[in-house]
Amino acid sequence: MKKENISDAVIRRLPRYYRQLTELCGRGVVRISSHSLGQEMNITASQIRQDFSCFGEFGQQGYGYNVEELRTEIGHILGVDKDHHLIMIGVGNLGRALLQNFRFSQTGFTVDAAFDVAPSVIGTVVNGVSIYSMDTLEEYIRSHNIDVVVLTIPQAVAQETASRLIQLGIHGFWNFTNVELSSPNPDVKFENIHFADSLLTLSYRIANR
Amino acid sequence: MKKENISDAVIRRLPRYYRQLTELCGRGVVRISSHSLGQEMNITASQIRQDFSCFGEFGQQGYGYNVEELRTEIGHILGVDKDHHLIMIGVGNLGRALLQNFRFSQTGFTVDAAFDVAPSVIGTVVNGVSIYSMDTLEEYIRSHNIDVVVLTIPQAVAQETASRLIQLGIHGFWNFTNVELSSPNPDVKFENIHFADSLLTLSYRIANR
DNA sequence: TAGATTGTTAATCGATTAACAATC
DNA sequence: TAGATTGTTAATCGATTAACAATC
Numbered sequence: 001m002k003k004e005n006i007s008d009a010v011i012r013r014l015p016r017y018y019r020q021l022t023e024l025c026g027r028g029v030v031r032i033s034s035h036s037l038g039q040e041m042n043i044t045a046s047q048i049r050q051d052f053s054c055f056g057e058f059g060q061q062g063y064g065y066n067v068e069e070l071r072t073e074i075g076h077i078l079g080v081d082k083d084h085h086l087i088m089i090g091v092g093n094l095g096r097a098l099l100q101n102f103r104f105s106q107t108g109f110t111v112d113a114a115f116d117v118a119p120s121v122i123g124t125v126v127n128g129v130s131i132y133s134m135d136t137l138e139e140y141i142r143s144h145n146i147d148v149v150v151l152t153i154p155q156a157v158a159q160e161t162a163s164r165l166i167q168l169g170i171h172g173f174w175n176f177t178n179v180e181l182s183s184p185n186p187d188v189k190f191e192n193i194h195f196a197d198s199l200l201t202l203s204y205r206i207a208n209r
Numbered sequence: 210m211k212k213e214n215i216s217d218a219v220i221r222r223l224p225r226y227y228r229q230l231t232e233l234c235g236r237g238v239v240r241i242s243s244h245s246l247g248q249e250m251n252i253t254a255s256q257i258r259q260d261f262s263c264f265g266e267f268g269q270q271g272y273g274y275n276v277e278e279l280r281t282e283i284g285h286i287l288g289v290d291k292d293h294h295l296i297m298i299g300v301g302n303l304g305r306a307l308l309q310n311f312r313f314s315q316t317g318f319t320v321d322a323a324f325d326v327a328p329s330v331i332g333t334v335v336n337g338v339s340i341y342s343m344d345t346l347e348e349y350i351r352s353h354n355i356d357v358v359v360l361t362i363p364q365a366v367a368q369e370t371a372s373r374l375i376q377l378g379i380h381g382f383w384n385f386t387n388v389e390l391s392s393p394n395p396d397v398k399f400e401n402i403h404f405a406d407s408l409l410t411l412s413y414r415i416a417n418r
Numbered sequence: 419t420a421g422a423t424t425g426t427t428a429a430t431c432g433a434t435t436a437a438c439a440a441t442c
Numbered sequence: 443t444a445g446a447t448t449g450t451t452a453a454t455c456g457a458t459t460a461a462c463a464a465t466c
Contacts, residue, residue, distance in 0.1 A: 049449065053448095059447075062445075
């Protein structure tokens with residue numbers, strides 16, 4: 001029975017299921033029960049069935065789940081088959097590393113362009129992505145269909161830049177700045193990669209193990 | 210009343226409190242009530258008081274919390290004042306970007322060394338950090354006191370490398386590979402930065418807003 | 419003293435786990 | 443048919459919120 005509102009806890013498990021199923025596919029596993037999937041992932045079979053049941057019925061009694069089929073379904077739920085378009089703001093060391101290393105296409109994203117303020121990088125191309133001046137941002141966004149903006153800029157200009165982009169109709173932010181961004185519009189979504197927060201939780205846990 | 214086992218939900222909020230309190234300090238705010246802190250952070254005052262009460266009594270009735278004092282306390286709980294030592298394994302684009310950009314000292318960490326297999330980088334120095342051959346890893350770890358290892362290596366060698374390090378007594382991993390690492394020893398802690406997982410949750414949320 | 423705000427206990431809400439009828 | 447395993451309902455567990463006596 002499909003649910004209306006899916007909890008954040010469930011959504012955050014979906015990519016892990018997707019990853020595990022991709023690996024199972026690679027190993028040539030054809031079918032799997034919630035019980036064995038749970039054993040591999042250290043999750044109860046109950047939780048797995050509950051999670052999936054939020055989105056539909058993907059299994060078969062007495063058989064389990066077809067791995068490839070389930071992978072496709074979850075990929076579809078996550079939107080990996082959607083060809084989302086993305087631009088990057090800020091091409092410093094981190095931005096550059098992402099452009100060079102991260103397989104955006106693997107998650108259904110295409111990097112259309114990148115923007116920076118530094119004259120030394122404007123006009124250059126990194127891994128096939130052209131870097132434009134921030135002065136041309138407004139025009140670019142108006143004439144292209146952009147789903148997500150990656151923010152790899154200094155803290156100091158983070159909220160200001162985000163607000164400017166929200167004005168232009170962007171409602172997806174992949175935020176690498178260590179700042180909590182916000183918008184009055186609840187349809188604007190922020191996904192944060194807070195390096196410092198992450199490392200601090202590790203610091204706590206190794207001290208209190 | 211101090212609690213024995215602190216839930217993960219609480220631990221993950223601590224760095225955010227720490228960040229907010231740092232900002233308040235910077236703004237020159239001297240005292241704050243759970244109510245106003247909650248308003249700034251979009252959290253209920255109840256939750257804030259519950260969270261803090263896991264670790265002790267940091268406030269004063271009728272007054273609230275002294276911002277600087279509370280910041281110090283939470284910093285202490287997280288271990289920012291502990292001088293943890295860390296090494297990095299894998300100095301590709303991402304590793305290099307972290308070495309150059311991320312303020313490790315801000316979270317109480319010192320980067321002692323980095324390791325790689327590529328002859329072209331072995332022997333070089335990035336932002337003050339020397340890069341050594343992976344062949345010297347065992348010896349290095351035996352003769353130094355290392356708390357955390359940053360894994361910025363290819364997926365394919367992730368678990369294998371982690372196991373090797375666990376053997377050597379490492380029990381803190383900051384894992385940037387898109388792989389679920391594990392150890393039979395529950396005292397070994399993994400903190401993951403799963404870029405792809407993160408972007409996929411954003412993909413889901415912009416599609417279902 | 420009166421007002422404000424804490425720390426904590428109790429109530430509520432939501433998420434996880436267990437149980438089981440349905441069925442492949 | 444018998445065994446396995448689903449999807450779903452019910453039970454449990456844990457986390458969040460509300461309430462309030464204590465007290466600065």
